[in-house]
Amino acid sequence: MAAMGEVNADVDEAEMLALVGHRFPGGTRRIEHWENWLLTDCTGFDQLPDELVHPIALFHVPIQGCGMSIAELFALGRVEGAGSVGLDGYDWEYFRPLREDIEYRVEGQVTEVERLQTPSGKPFDRFVFVIEMYEGDDLAARVTNHWRLRRAAR
Amino acid sequence: MTVEVGTEIPPWIMEAVDAQRMKTMAAILRDPYPIHWDRTETANIGLGERTVNQGPLNLSYIANMLMAWQGPACVRRLQVKFTTPVFDDDSVTARGVVTAVDDVDGERRATCEIRLDRDGEDVVVGMAVVAVSSQEGA
Numbered sequence: 001m002a003a004m005g006e007v008n009a010d011v012d013e014a015e016m017l018a019l020v021g022h023r024f025p026g027g028t029r030r031i032e033h034w035e036n037w038l039l040t041d042c043t044g045f046d047q048l049p050d051e052l053v054h055p056i057a058l059f060h061v062p063i064q065g066c067g068m069s070i071a072e073l074f075a076l077g078r079v080e081g082a083g084s085v086g087l088d089g090y091d092w093e094y095f096r097p098l099r100e101d102i103e104y105r106v107e108g109q110v111t112e113v114e115r116l117q118t119p120s121g122k123p124f125d126r127f128v129f130v131i132e133m134y135e136g137d138d139l140a141a142r143v144t145n146h147w148r149l150r151r152a153a154r
Numbered sequence: 155m156t157v158e159v160g161t162e163i164p165p166w167i168m169e170a171v172d173a174q175r176m177k178t179m180a181a182i183l184r185d186p187y188p189i190h191w192d193r194t195e196t197a198n199i200g201l202g203e204r205t206v207n208q209g210p211l212n213l214s215y216i217a218n219m220l221m222a223w224q225g226p227a228c229v230r231r232l233q234v235k236f237t238t239p240v241f242d243d244d245s246v247t248a249r250g251v252v253t254a255v256d257d258v259d260g261e262r263r264a265t266c267e268i269r270l271d272r273d274g275e276d277v278v279v280g281m282a283v284v285a286v287s288s289q290e291g292a
Binding site: 048070087093 | 210
């Protein structure tokens with residue numbers, strides 16, 4: 001295991017590619033008022049009316065709702081410590097406004113892994129996962145997150 | 155005000171990114187990544203002695219801009235790339251411009267080019283789709 005502050009040790013490319021299709025446990029998630037209040041406060045915006053959830057909840061709620069944590073995603077991607085993970089991008093789709101105290105059913109999986117190099121030759125894995133949140137049978141939101149898992153040079 | 159191609163969204167400014175808010179955010183997210191709450195860790199990887207703002211918080215300023223413009227339930231899609239880190243005490247401004255207006259599923263939607271900039275440098279870029287009010291879209 002890499003110590004904090006180190007970029008993680010080299011990880012076999014085949015092991016990473018084998019993660020494509022890996023399904024997260026799945027589960028349910030309810031966003032409580034206190035959580036939404038603090039989340040909204042962190043963004044510097046006024047509290048929202050009608051129990052609406054701040055759109056930025058689509059980062060952690062889907063991850064936690066599908067039975068994972070950020071730490072468990074790091075472990076799955078074999079990264080640990082400062083400097084080991086970069087954020088490349090998000091594609092978040094809202095099919096209906098999210099609201100507090102609704103029980104969402106959540107499921108997701110790893111959809112893409114690709115070993116690439118930076119222009120300066122440093123290896124990294126492009127790691128993509130998709131999570132969907134359902135209200136009843138209706139799709140409420142879908143997130144596609146792109147992470148960069150940095151690898152030690154050979 | 156009519157929403158049409160070329161309409162500029164009123165900017166939303168975060169005057170100073172707050173390290174304490176990053177700590178609260180880390181707790182909400184259960185995010186173990188130390189660069190968001192331990193300045194020693196950011197220094198250890200050569201990023202200076204300021205903590206790195208969470209990507210979701212950077213994106214939240216853009217969401218705030220959109221909600222201030224078209225209401226708290228307006229966001230339909232956020233598609234972004236993060237180009238460079240934002241640090242505590244940075245001042246950042248969310249900006250956007252409408253690139254298309256369409257009727258989808260019974261509502262008028264604006265597709266917008268969005269960005270977050272720090273002193274003129276883009277730190278987040280992408281696109282958003284927003285439901286626009288019937289009064290504005292009429």
